[in-house]
Amino acid sequence: MSGRGGRGGRGRGRGGGGGSSRGTGSPAISVAPSEAGVEVGLPTQGSHVATVGVKRTGYGSGGRAVTVLTNHFRCQIPEGIIYHYDAISPSEQTLPAKLNMDLIRMLQEVVAPHIFTPKAVYDGRKNMFSTYRYEFENDTQTFDVTLVDPRVPDSPPRENKRGPRVYKVKLTKVAEINPEVLSRFLEGKQSQDNAVLTAITALNVVVRMEPTLKYPFNVRSFFTDQETKDIGMGMVLWRGYFQSVRPSPGRMLVNIDISTGTMYKPGPLIPLCLEYLGVRNVQALAPPQGLDQRERVRLQRFISGARVLVNNPGQAPNQRRRPPRVIKKISDRGASTLTFNLHDGGQSTVAQYFQRTYNRALQYPTVFCVEVGNGAMIPAELCVVPPGQIMRKQVPPEKTSDVLAFSTKHPNDRLNSIKAGLGVLAYGQSEYVRQFGLHVDGAAGPLSVNARVLNPPSLMYGRGSKQPVITPREGAWNMADKKFYNPAAIDSWVVVIYERQARFNQQVADDMVKNLLTACRAVGIAVREQDPVIRWESAQGRITEQMRNAGHACRAKNNKFPDLIVVVLPEGATNLYVAIKHFGDIQAGVATQCLKALKCGRGNAQYFANVCLKINVKRGGVNTIPEARAVSILTDAHNPTIVMGADVIHPAAHSEGRPSFTALVANVDANSAKYIADCRVQASRQEMIEDLEAMTKSMLEQYMGYRRMVEKQKLLPPKRILFYRDGVSEGQFRQVLDIELPRIKRACESLNIDPKITIIVVGKRHHVRFFPKTSNEGDKRSGNCFAGTVVDRDITHPIEQDFYLQSHAGLLGTSRPAHYNVLYDENNFQADGLQQLSFALCHVYARSTRSVSIPAPVYYADIVCSRAKHHYDPDAQMDFTETETATGSDALAQLKRFQSNFKPLHATTKKVMYFS
Template structure:
């Protein structure tokens, strides 16, 4: 059998990182074989070793369409636009290049080039310009019908320098998709060129955002000054033997067009007739002004002052801030007049008395102050900030479509995209399959793993069906014991009285008994607390009362019942339990507890059991896909890592990192570590020390709890979440060495497999026939694709591991970057599928392996590591200068509290 080659690349032209084992391919095909890269081809991640064969063969549709590759040379030009004190908006750059090609110099740019809105221009012909480049003067001013007034500034002139930087033979793409060409800069540039070609036509006619554009054919007004537009995403992707265009629907959040006053009122959920509510003298205080300012800053407005007789389009202006006082009290010095208010200025100079002189003004980019009532918001303007939390549900409802409806929308999108009518697509000789039906590809449906519960259960094992199972007649694989507990109620006693609480406690105890959790304290202390009080002190008091009742022994868990909308109390409770005191906490909502069905309490038990050290279920070792994963002679640790970043425009807010790993031999009991680092930095700074901590606890658990003779792991399977394809090399160069250094420091030498799990992509699968899907119309849980649409040379696959509930399910995309264990595709696909079934919170398989899911949760809970009394604001949108942002970041880093030592060995994050 052929031996596996390199497992990835190091820096520059360094030799490939090779597996330490160097063993044969198990179950893989010998090379050369159809669809596998040739031996001389280098890759960033692992070379594809072969294709999977397990499971039931199937065919599914995917939202991709085949396209031909140009058969001519592609000319790459670099463009530089000045003056550009700051990055110019892509729309402005597109308009300038369009004007250059269509109005100023159609003789040179014929046929027209395509442009990406930044620096790259691609042409199917060589332009007649000097080799050193040529600079052109371009202005977007409309021709005047009247001479300019004396002293008026002339139109702004932009200088655009165009210089040829490369000639690309498109044949490299044919070689690349055939597995005969490495993924080098030439291939990357050629793919970029094709993406720009297919996006050029729609970006001219529609609002766009990187790879999506939006139309007003389907919209939804969601309030808060926002309107949703349906959009279309498109991306050219190389696959085995062919080039595809991935097409999907997307959602654009637009500022509501029309009078700016109406938008501002809508932001505060006020009717258009209530304009005086925006006056500082009528309660429009500084807090409201700053909220509104954060929302509309950066938005473009046009004034209603333009003279129609001039036949000129009004110039959009960018909003910078909102004045603190109304137009009648806002004054400035006017030459020849002296001090004058804004309201007086518009009345005397423009003969425009204000209807609402008490309302504030907006300051635009050039420093001018314009009353709110004289501004209009042009349509189709994308809001590039975080959607207000209260509108998230509306966005999800608009974006969510059942598989059949989503596929129909994608087919309809072909008519909007109109590839056959695009002069740019035709010029480059591209022919897109537009028969209406998307690509039909080969797939397989994997067998779900057998799940094991405690042997005393009436049903000790179960095989999930369509990604789901139930807990009837089953006891947890390892059930915890509740020796002592206490209940703290933050709902008003009138709404949640003693009878309701007693029913809740009894229901929870019954559920515990059904799943095997022993409850020793049958009459726990129950206390109502004031939600306006200091949560930390209240929980301490409840814990002390419980301790006095139970012989000076603190409770194992504090159950907290919350009213609706009590996010601040929830955060304080978690900070108290996870960081301050180190005691497990379980929050429940009063509305769900009141007359709750037994299923609700059973779901709560899933969380309580693992928080107290129990294990809910484990996959049968024979179902994991990797032979003898639980082999005592080859102990294995599975890790998941993730990074979460602050919202856009939140300068000075930190990013949070998390590492999760199992400590037990059954890869079902996990522990976690969480850190804080520089804002929007994707690579994990403290991975080495985090890994040292997880590995140390893993070995300690095996030695002291499981009494294993060999405590050190022989294999590490490391799942990394949230990394884009462009950052794969950084993971190999910056994170993998940290993981290896942690092992070296601990004196262990496990073989490492590193897998990136991606969720932020637009590939979807649709059943070929309606009866081949699950009840939601989605493909069945376990659908795996590792051919047809995967990378031409690298080891990757798509796995849809969960059953659909709402909308169209998204498969996870797995990229194997480093593999010293020489796993086969069947191995890793079955293992990943099995790990999607051990997520402790539910009796359903989830979309990504449990350790990755846990890492995502740990990152999201990082705000609980801050003392609530400090009142640090994570959501505030700020545009700070670099020094202020650095100071703010230091405040967040210094205030971050580590996890309490009691929680470091428990699944506190469940």
């Protein structure tokens, strides 16, 4: 394995080693800002310039050249020195970013305005940047800051005659940033080191300072109430704006997009809670009888973390309230029965305390109290939710469609909203932007960039097809008169129906079977049993036992167990679905296909055609393959290639004691159309795949076994591994190379093989969008750019090889391109080759006759991760919904329980695309 490992190994582009072997290409010239249509060369890259990923050695040229608009705007960087300060308070880990922002604002405006002129910018955590070096002794100084503003009359009253809380804020200068390093980086003459990263961070803090002081914010987005939508259940959607300063060849750009924030509905807390629970009677909030334990935990999960203002009964209308308090939990008793210890040693109920203190009885004494940050219990009726408060929880599933409808915008409408957002962002009016010398050129409008539309790959179908080779148009094709490339066979099967027989009777069931058989014949699936056993079962019964009984009924009829179990489900049967998949994939190793009663009972031919796409691959068939010429990298007989997709999924924010799940998917066939998968469980929120070595070894063994045993090829180990990695952020690229790459290499060494490895990160969580320049230059149906639009210049990395590929034809809203970063490349692929290959792999997703947004193996890995809960016995009571229910040792014990109860796939299931 010599010559592959280490930091100077081939493919890494680390000055001297990594990029030099990839061809010299045309002579490099220094890049400069350009308009689309003006050809520019590569940045001048010195041999001393180190990179994390592969150095760019050329641009792609394949496809039809076009120009598109993108949601980027030119940005002129500062010229003066920027001073970097650490901002530290004793409670920095527990204080919310908004409170930190308020403290720094008070520090600069009230406590020491004579020092902080001009004002510094702050990120809400540790980083403060200034254009001025403050005259602190030894470059450090500590300030006492309170949230009481003496300039405002009727400031919050003092409790127990104590003064307001004093926060210690310590500032220490840690660095001086010369923007020249950033200019050199953009020109390809400087490595992306800590100085460059800090300079980019500083510019982002500068553009975000003004809006974060004025509006509710969430990391890189802020939200205004100019466009809102009440979606019920106590939630209101606000339109927001995302902004990020990004480097590109020769210049900095600002990426601006619209976003959506989910807010708590403002107003009294009690109506908010009633609306969330879907009830009207206030007594439904009176624990334990009116509000049982299950609903109380559900409500607590919704409102915990929310800030509330407290309306004390004796408070004058014009008297300023105390700062908002954060809800930690809600009580299991009402205010009239919830007791606490008094300072003098006695006891009192919460209701008695408020009667005695404010001489006013509570209107709803049986309703719960909320425990706030300092441990105090406040009656719910005294709490008011202020407007513009972000709900940092997952939106309930029943409201997902409302959020989607609000956030989905036609491309032209989205671009207009982004342009309008420039007025809200008001860069030219921000004192912070002006004093740093940062200039955002909004007047020039969205950036016009060079793009190309790649030619789609030709796809091959099976014998008997009227048109065995087809070329997709605008990201789609149809299955009319086509047979699957390799159709599966079904000897015996059974139907289990969980819808009530009154709603899904024998005639409907018979018609459904007939329609499914017709669809199977149309695509070449040979179903030998034409009259399967049909059983009606109760969803309240024991699912595993019902599935086994169905299997035995099939055996009694056919003298063999079923190849396929078709299950008809009523609406909202998620738990039932999980139990069925656990039985099929984990316990029995039999293919299961779930159908919705409402859809399959109507006999829609298109619906059953789509069902056949799934059934065929679950039974080991292949739907379609790309024509060899379209994927020459994969079909090169001298270089057998295995394509892998990997992903990790993490528990929801604030969930403790929940594991992360990992998935690895790989092809086993020569055509890169038949995939297998492995799923594992690991420590919570650990991004690097812990079992990657064992998972990779298993994939390689199955690949070689399939090629030898099924395709009857001479045992040739794979010469190339293409590893598409999903879900890692730019800050984790180095970890992929330092942790996951060695695990892949060790798996190869254990099998005594030496394939060349290429690692590509596929990113979906970004805000880059493309728009046709005119209505005639895009998809007429959706207004999006055409499927196959690729951009690898103008807005990409200044030095490293990356590209954006919009591989699908979006139907609703504005399509999001995938972002591909080439981290490691021992195969020395040219830009055109990787771009065309990635596009082709977006066409072999078995579940549709449309190209998808990311390569099929990555898409499959994402699905496998999200289905990890199928690996748990439904009777084991593994709860995936609870949040904030375990901490410390309890969370650790809960995590170990998840790990020990995780079941592996059945040996039969491992060999097919069960996840389709």
